[in-house]
Amino acid sequence: MKIQVLKIGRPAHGAYSELSEMFFKRLKGVWKIEETIVKAHASEERAGQEIFSKLGWSTSGQRQDPQHLIVALDERGKELTSPALAAFLQDKIDSSFVKQLTFVIGGPYGLHESVRRQADFCLCLSKGVFPSDMAWIMLWEQLYRASTILRGTGYHHE
Numbered sequence: 001m002k003i004q005v006l007k008i009g010r011p012a013h014g015a016y017s018e019l020s021e022m023f024f025k026r027l028k029g030v031w032k033i034e035e036t037i038v039k040a041h042a043s044e045e046r047a048g049q050e051i052f053s054k055l056g057w058s059t060s061g062q063r064q065d066p067q068h069l070i071v072a073l074d075e076r077g078k079e080l081t082s083p084a085l086a087a088f089l090q091d092k093i094d095s096s097f098v099k100q101l102t103f104v105i106g107g108p109y110g111l112h113e114s115v116r117r118q119a120d121f122c123l124c125l126s127k128g129v130f131p132s133d134m135a136w137i138m139l140w141e142q143l144y145r146a147s148t149i150l151r152g153t154g155y156h157h158e
Contacts, residue, residue: 002099019140052114055102075128108132
């Protein structure tokens with residue numbers, strides 16, 4: 001299974017890119033992983049269309065591949081502990097049906113409602129709202145943490 005992180009908008013500061021790169025390198029040896037940055041737009045709707053295009057959906061949001069699952073990051077989503085996120089990922093990895101799992105992070109204007117509606121799961125990293133760059137790094141760290149939980153490496157402490 002391939003894991004993709006799709007983010008709207010380039011990072012505002014180089015430090016975010018450095019942190020992203022660090023976690024990406026750590027995860028590359030564990031999972032098939034990909035990162036995609038989509039151009040930010042002033043309109044949520046235009047950004048939503050850009051996401052549909054990158055996901056290979058029609059402009060109306062119709063999916064082309066049911067084996068490609070989408071997780072939208074949204075403050076209204078479900079909060080998962082780190083072990084629960086690891087279990088969620090393991091469930092998808094073990095599934096013979098799921099071929100790709102994409103985490104979608106909104107930009108400064110969030111995610112268009114159509115993207116949230118089409119997502120298979122909405123994940124909440126925190127009930128607080130963070131800048132998209134910070135959410136991006138938090139997601140990378142949580143993915144890395146989940147990978148270490150699944151491998152039992154000791155990075156995560158209960």
